[in-house]
Amino acid sequence: MRLTVIGTGYVGLVHAACMADMGHEVLGVDRDADRIAALSRGTVPFYEPGLHGLLNRNLKSGRLRFARSLADAARFARTHFVCVGTPQQADSHAADLRFVDGVMDELAAHLRDQQGWALVVGKSTVPVGTATRLADRLGRVAPLAEIAWNPEFLREGFAVHDTLRPERLVAGVVSPRADATLRDIYAPMVHAGTPFISTDPATAELVKLASNSFLATKISFINAMAELCDAMGADVVTLAEAVGQDPRIGHPFLQPGLGFGGSCLPKDIRALVARAEELGLGTSVGFLREVDEINMRQRLRTITLAEQLAGGSFADRNVAVLGAAFKPGSDDVRDSPALAVADGIRCQGARVRVHDPEAADRGRAVLPALQFTLDVPKTCEEADVVLHLTAWPEYGAIDPAELAAVVRRPVILDARHTLDAARWRSSGWRFRAFGRPSPDDPPDGAW
The missing domain is CATH 3.40.50.720 (NAD(P)-binding Rossmann-like Domain)
Incomplete structure (x- = not known):
């Protein structure tokens, strides 16, 4: 299956490399030109055991590549994982959702141009109610697209292991098609016995x-x-x-x-x-x-x-x-x-x-x-x-x-x-x- 992973930080890069290692064709997307250039050369910008070999193996196989444009992402695949950061706001304890909102707004315009069903899967950690708010926002621009939420449970230092052999998979979906898509993506894990919890x-x-x-x-x-x-x-x-x-x-x-x-x-x-x-x-x-x-x-x-x-x-x-x-x-x-x-x-x-x-x-x-x-x-x-x-x-x-x-x-x-x-x-x-x-x-x- 073709997938995009938007955001190549700790969560995004590990997810992209692991999905490619499972056999999917993956496009990693990030605005940072220097980071994209380094990743395309096989250089990991942070320390995470096992990730360097995983990245280079999948670059060499051709299953993993990188780009800067969300337009490229919309053309490349129908399923998009959003893995951008949600830091604490500077002036409060609430989550800063600017990066998630920005990706959704820009991606929505490109998905509208593609004129077909698409699934946008949030992996970023967000306050309850964010997916519903973003679904309304996305639907006004790209009515054929829908949102699901698939939180990550990675431990830094064990992120590759936790992605390839997770303790559980959680999918917040609103349609059988979204549920089936995520089950297909994670089929090797589900077949290996990983619990797949489908919910709202x-x-x-x-x-x-x-x-x-x-x-x-x-x-x-x-x-x-x-x-x-x-x-x-x-x-x-x-x-x-x-x-x-x-x-x-x-x-x-x-x-x-x-x-x-x-x-x-x-x-x-x-x-x-x-x-x-x-x-x-x-x-x-x-x-x-x-x-x-x-x-x-x-x-x-x-x-x-x-x-x-x-x-x-x-x-x-x-x-x-x-x-x-x-x-x-x-x-x-x-x-x-x-x-x-x-x-x-x-x-x-x-x-x-x-x-x-x-x-x-x-x-x-x-x-x-x-x-x-x-x-x-x-x-x-x-x-x-x-x-x-x-x-x-x-x-x-x-x-x-x-x-x-x-x-x-x-x-x-x-x-x-x-x-x-x-x-x-x-x-x-x-x-x-x-x-x-x-x-x-x-x-x-x-x-």
Whole structure:
């Protein structure tokens, strides 16, 4: 089947490459001329494991190509996936739908000229009711076209896997023809046993927001428990393990630490609250405001604890930060808790060095005032405190004894709970983590 994918960011490029790998003919469309040129050469503009090989394999086969024009898209296919961004508005918590609206308006004119049935499939995360609004807008210009909504559930770092082997497929459709078209597109997955949930567009839109809101709630819940554990001398890691044994709760996302960031969870919970308030239902999702506040408070708690570990002040202190990406397996620094903490410490007078195996260039572009280094020993040279803020596997493999030789004070805060505390302590390090007892802590003032 012929498909277009409009927007070649994280979601769009992965979707385009995976659809081509499944045997479809795919045209990826983006206004950015430099990006289109790079993609056509086989260059991926961001880090996503497995995507480079997938892109080049399908470019070589001829099943995947790129263009800048929506007129080309309308001529190329009858099914169009819209994968443009829906960031948070600059002056509110609501979603900014300018890019979705712009694509729909421009595409509608070209679909009218083609004079035939077409299916426009939204994959962008949008407030409930957007598909209905856009369907009315599209219908006035191109009455033979219709809209469906097919949310994505990708995890950065696992996006290729999640696209080719999804846990579920959700299709918000208004006609049997749209439903049949999407089932044909995803036939290999459906035949392999992936649940295909066909519903109305509003429910499909809400599925994505509800899923992310629930995951965010689990993270903030366990971080709230970590605060209680710190106050009571309990161990949040053991608590999470015990709570997660209940199959109604489960272990995924019960991971205490610095909290969530990135381009999805923070903006999605805020957008859901904003939309609920528009509908007069703000109190129904009021708990999500506290979920957001707990998450943001973790960043401040990290800065406060780092200051204590640095001796009570950041003045004339060197702070080493391990991690800039919002999560391992990605170079995405959008709303990165690690970068927020690093910059917050810098603003309080510390000299801050940052290391990340993939996200250093993107971090430098966002926060040029921070110093980014190429290797961990250089980052930690003469450090008064080391902060582990992104759970890259490389950091778990560090030899703490070797690193102790380059720091000024062997003190580390593991804000991701992925380092081996016993190993670090046995190498002479003062080791701290939220919600965990710290038997090696000296009396107040000894540091």
